[in-house]
C-alpha cells in the first residue's frame with residue numbers, strides 16, 4: 001500500500017489481498033482452518049507465520065487481515081486486531097495487558113458495558129480502578145500513581161458529549177509509564193487523530209460507524225505492533241473474541257464508504273444543532289462540532305469534526321422527551337448509533353437504566369435527555385422531522 005495515499009483512497013484500497021482469480025471486490029474466506037503442503041510446513045507455520053500465512057480463524061484469517069490492515073492504515077496505527085464486538089475490543093485491550101495488583105485510572109462517564117468491565121470484572125481479578133471526572137486534568141494528575149499501568153476513557157462521552165483532551169491526559173499518563181487506551185467510538189474513525197495525539201491504544205466498536213448500516217457486531221483494537229501481536233493477539237486467540245470472516249467482509253465494505261457517510265452525517269448534525277439553538281422546548285442542545293459546545297475550541301483543534309451524535313435535553317423532563325420521541329416520523333427509536341438511519345434514544349430509561357438517580361445526575365443524564373444519532377437521510381427532511389417533534393413535545 002502506498003504510504004502517501006489520502007484517507008478515502010486508503011479506505012477503498014488499503015489492505016486489499018487478491019486470490020489467484022484477481023477478484024475486484026474483497027473475497028470472503030469463510031474457512032476456520034488452512035491446509036499445509038507438508039508436515040514440515042505445518043511445523044514451520046506454528047513456530048512463526050508470515051503476514052499471509054494463517055493457521056486458524058481464531059488467530060487470523062485473510063478477510064479479517066484485510067479489515068485490520070485497512071483500519072490500521074486509516075488510523076495511522078502500526079497494527080490492529082479485529083474482535084467479535086466492541087466490548088470484546090474494550091475488554092481484550094485491558095485484560096490482555098493487566099494483572100492482579102495493577103492500578104488503572106478511568107473516566108467516570110462510560111458506556112454501561114465499559115463501566116461493568118472496569119468496575120466489576122477487573123476489580124474481581126485484583127486490579128484496582130480509580131474513577132475521575134475525565135475533563136478535569138487535576139483529577140487525572142491526583143489519581144495517577146507510579147504503579148498505574150493503564151488509563152481508559154471515551155474521547156467523547158456517551159451520552160453527554162463531554163470531550164476529553166487526549167494529548168493532555170496522555171502527557172500525564174506517560175509520566176508514570178501508563179498505557180493510554182481510548183474508546184474512540186463517538187469521535188469516529190473519520191475525525192479521530194487519537195494516535196497522533198498520544199493514545200497508545202485505540203478501540204472501536206465497529207458496530208457503529210464502520211459498519212454504519214446496522215448489520216453486524218464487531219470491534220477492533222489498534223496500537224503498536226508489539227502490543228497488538230504479542231499481548232493482544234496472544235490473549236484473544238486463546239480466549240476466543242476474534243472477528244468472523246463474514247463480519248470482517250461487512251466491515252471492510254463499510255470502511256469504503258465510511259468517510260462519505262460520516263462527513264454527511266456530521267454536516268446534518270451541525271445543521272440540526274444550528275436550528276435548535278435556543279429552542280423554547282430545550283434546556284440544552286449539545287453537539288461537539290458546534291460553536292455553542294463548551295469545549296468547541298478543543299474539538300476544532302484536535303478533531304476537525306464533532307461526530308454524528310447530538311444530545312437534546314428537553315425542558316419538560318421525561319414526559320416531554322417521550323412526546324418528542326413518539327412524534328418523530330423519520331428518526332427511529334432504537335439504541336444503535338453511527339447508523340445510516342437516524343436513531344433517537346432516551347438514555348435514562350434504556351441504555352443507562354441500571355444507574356441510580358444520583359449516578360445519572362452526576363453524569364448529566366437528566367430525565368429530559370435524548371441522544372440523537374444523525375443518519376444519512378436528506379438534511380431538510382431530518383430538520384423538518386426534528387422541528388415538528390419538538391413542537392409536539
Ligand SMILES: *Cc1c(COP(=O)(O)O)cnc(C)c1O
Nearest residue numbers: 085086087111183185205207218
Ligand atoms: C457501542 C459501544 C461499545 C460496545 O460496542 P459493541 O459493538 O456493542 O460491543 C463500546 N463503547 C462505546 C462508546 C460504544 O458506543
